Amino acid sequence: MLDHPPVPPQSEPAGETPSRGWRRARKPLIGLLICLLLLCAAALTGILWLQAKVEGNIQRLPDTFTGLTDRPSKPTSGPAADAMNILVLGTDARSDIPTTGAEAPGWKPGQARSDTMLLVHLDGDRRSASVISIPRDSWVDIPGHGKGKVNWAYSFGGPSLTVETVEKMTDVRIDHLTVIDWDGFKALTDAVGGVDIDIPKTVYDSARGVRWEAGRHHLDGEQALLYVRQRYGLQDGDLDRVARQQAFLRTLLKQTLHQELRKNPDQVLDLLSLFSKHASVDDEWSTTQMAKLAASLRNLRTDDISYLTVPTDGTGMVGDQSVVRLDPSRDLDLWRAVREDRMAEWTDDNQDLLTPDVVR
Template sequence: MSELDAATEGDAGPAEGEESAEPKSRHRLRKALIGLGACAALLIVVVFGAGLYLQHKLTSQIDRIPNAFAGLTDRPAKSGDAVNILVMGSDRRSEKQTTGGDAAAESWIPGEQRSDTLMVLHVDGDRDGASIVSIPRDSYVDVPGHGKDKINAAFSYGGPALAVETVENLTDVRIDHIALIDWEGFERLTDALGGVVVTVPETVKDTKNDRTWTKGPHDLNGEEALLYVRQRYGLPGGDFDRINRQQAFLRSLMGETLSGDTLSSPTTLYDVLDAVTDNLSVDEEWEVGDLRGLAWSLRGIRTEDVDFTTVPIKGTGMVGAASVVFLDKPAGEQMWAAMRDDDFDAWMAEHPEVELPAKVR
């Protein structure tokens, strides 16, 4: 078995039994402020009204990632006053929690954990908006020291530091901070909100979990939400449709979080903040004061101020026995240049065709 196959065994672009196909469009996802680090920042700012004790209790629950930038040299320049955060969801192989203050298992064990979800969160320098770019986990890129491979293999091979180096190598964008969360965090957050409503446009069968999602609205609890965002088998676009589902769910999740019912209920608000901070890990260089400062500067942001997109895709194909995603390098370079120049809003305005549709499969 090749290094690529060994490190990413079980991953695929389109679902099993389906042909690889170029996605119909590059997905621009306009949704809530959730790229985990952003979500924590926005939610933590609400804590300021609850007193210093509560601030300390909740922020102290956030786990710290040591040596997240160890050994990195010749890095891209900072993007002015903008802040770029690499957000990764852990595809853990342990049944135990791997992120946050109650983590009972290592967040990274060489060769065992991959980054199931990978996003770059860009907070505008003027703090009037933010953007998140999703990078498909099967993107075929250069992984420093390992040649061409799927981008999620970087976390498996070298942990957070190699993941950062790989993303910076791909984008030429400076990563200022890292945020990690496993799906346990989303499950707890969904339950803390009392459920999150999503709408399924057409009935679809999850062939792997023997679950049928009927057409119409679904009020999901935490366990159901995990099934919804993780489904790939049975979806026509495989992993691309799963990315869309994750983004659509997160949009609904943030809408519930910022609703008047949540913000006006001390108990619900505390449960939401507790779920986020207790399942979040960030780099140890990210001081609590800086995190609170970023949160405070984002206090006026709402869902309509946040843009989501997926890195431009050229198509899919096979490398050996592995299904991979080929990125559109020229289009991607233009997009990443806009992020470097802190001019992402203008780039998004020029590419309205990549907006996430109101309904996703």
């Protein structure tokens, strides 16, 4: 029997996609589509999580920046354009209910002063940061109220006047503001399991009847509040108190962020959720912006954060007020370094102003 010659394949009509070619391309295209859908689902899940855990809980401070005029300009080019300055306030509100955070009713005139004031500068490359304390008794110009202690601004005009006062004092533009009260401070400390603090020499706080023995102490929220608020019995009073606050914050960050954020991305969401329950923020700071900021800090190590107090010229009296006098000869250089995003260089040249690891 003769073999029939093979039938040559028929060619596809010109201009049409070959069916077998489509079948070959279909699988990777479907795989790509599935990947895109999964990525969209993951992003949507993250957004929904933020909305449920953070956005719905966090308290916004209305009109924080509204109406402020003659503000310092924000750099639009160079490294300083990407830097961020966050003003952090701790209030001394005496209240049976929270005054900051998800359940707080909001700021009320005369209700509280800013017991703690920190200007947190995040470098444009997000690889270093500076925490600059402004003593609460600093004698400054408060717009519309004349000279006074810087912590009076919060009592007189709330978050907005406090931002205006600090901007006038430093010529540094504040990007965002966050406020936390004593209850929030205690809750955050307890939530991370407490903080270990070294006290080099036994001291007695006569105002609260607390004796701090030399050595290491594991502080819960209540004890931590007593520690960071002490000034009586300390050699430099309010300035030593500021140093304690910085030492506490440094230890807190070292204990809670011992693994960099890039090693544990879920930690970002956990920290945001905890933060939202107890702190209040300006109404222009969206949850998405906070999440992006936290993610941008994934390469920031705790050893790359410097702590210092704005240079001062000691304490004194104005009438019956005990005040802290700022040192303009050194302050101007510090705030210029913040504006120009040169804090890493400035700290190298001003090691004597940095807060030591162990304080009184």
